[in-house]
Amino acid sequence: MGADTWTELGVSGMGEVDDAAFSGLAERHRRELHVHCYRMLGSFEAAEDTVQETFLRAWRRRETFEGRSTFRAWLYRIATNACLDLLAKCRPEPAAGGEVPWLQPYPDRLLDELPAGGADEPETVAVARETIELAYLIAVQHLAPRPRAVLILRDVLGWSAKDVAELLGDSVNSVNSALQRARAGMREHLPADRQDWTGGDQDAGTRELVRRYTEASVATDIDKLAALLRDDVRSSMPPTPGVYVGRDTVVNSWVEDGFADTEHLRAVGTSVNRQPAVAFYHWREKEGAYLPLTIDVLRITAGAITEIITFHDDQFPRLGLPERLPGDGTE
Template identity: 80%
Template sequence: MSADRRLTEPDGTGLGEVDEPTFSGMAQRHRRELHLHCYRMLGSFEDAEDTVQETFLRAWRRRETFAGRSTFRAWLYRIATNACLDLLAKCRPEPATGGEVRWLQPYPDRLLDELVAGDGDEPETVAVARETIELAYVVAVQHLAPRPRAVLILRDVLGWPAKDVAELLGDSVNSVNSALQRARAGMREHLPAERQDWTGSEEEDAGTRELVRRFTDASVATDIDRLAAMLREDVRCSMPPTPGLHIGRDAVVKDWVDDGFVGMTGLRGIPTDVNRQPAVAFYHWREREGAYLPLTLDVLRITGGLITEIVTFHDDQFQRLGLPQRLPADSQE
């Protein structure tokens, strides 16, 4: 009988007998899903990494407390959720406001691909998974108070029963159900109205690729008029951690003009994907280095053939996303 099997048995025996390398191997199998859980809770890739490390440390130190009433995986989720709540209480006592999340960071699709869908690989399940990792969802979650946030993710994303969530949080089932109602109402307030259109179809995906190509070309040419024509009237644009949320086509275009974008030369763009969304990594020619170096990453939300949101990240995110750190001179057109 394997150690992992012993951990699920009612008497709770076995965990204290597992040595540290074996325990670490068992925990590491759940690293990516726990990291994604913490990312949804915190909105920051770096904070999620730190919290997963804290989760594994707490789990090892408290291994004798595992009673076998749940699976090892569920036990780790409990520890991770509490670690997130502790971090939020310490570093972010107040949730985000005004639709802006300055600590927001992108999540690489290549790491999302590490998650094994398994028995949940059904179209509806895949759609839910995508919708709950896109930036608009992560931003909306950050506007909830920590405990309703945890309830929402545990109930609606992970599918935990209310009884298990109540046990984790030390609340009653009624309190959990009430918190879930409040959280869902808060999400409706902050999520885009067209959320049901996010997943799209193959035809829409082809149209999305074409729109991304046109957006890239117009950006490289710094053609404001062409770019403006691709924006929906109520488009939103932000650049975390830089403060400022611009809403509306005119406000976004004005910000680009004021920021000196018009007339900029020496740009190149590479299409990519993060958070299961289309994105473009932009590079700027540096004569001294003789190469194009990272500039910004634009993550797009596209609805009905128009860009409805642009979240721009700084060049410090390129390495984590697996993007090239430089493009050679021969990439010039």
């Protein structure tokens, strides 16, 4: 952290910092730490809890901070270990078979809170590298916890092998070996066409495709929806078990679930994990309003939908979506 922070706080060491001053200093890094924990855990809620645990541990250990690294790096060390502790306790085994039941979406409006640093700022680069998109998160969750931590610290945040080894209590050789295994695992689980993803700002073609998907969904027009899907499209709905692969399989799952018979839908466009998303509402006569149903997060490649990850209505509040939509008299 260096002398600038001590001067700013008016103290000569962390041991002299009171609770309010420490909280103010730590809060500056809350969002980026939350994103880091989210990558590690795949769950927005678990990341929230882990950041709180990170701040508690940091406060209790504040006298151990000697300024040899930045305050940010010190917090990242604590946060990473808190994630590893949680994974050892609650999820000793990584995800398997392409399914991540605990996966939750991350609203873009919160990603926009990340510091607007330069191109060399770790978190700015990390988000620009598409390491927040859902397919990346799913692939990461298939790695064992420690190789997962190594991959995120080395390839996303740009830490040196020496610093990662110090954090994990391993040798540099061990860290390098774990990184090789993690990269191989990511290649196995990431889509082969990842370089062609539509990420960040959506171009006109993507917006048009999302518009057509939205209109066809509201009309429950299965044929029009099928025409927008790539042959190898994937569909899932965490935490509901099952991953459907292939256009025919996905469409058949919709038919079997009764989607074609659904009436009175409305939709609201949004963005999640730097991907286009569509929130659907279903008319409820008793409430006299459209209430949350599901939200589809889309991955688009070369003008076709290649993945649909659907989340339940419990995610609407976190994503800043309306609690209800009024009727328009046509229901």
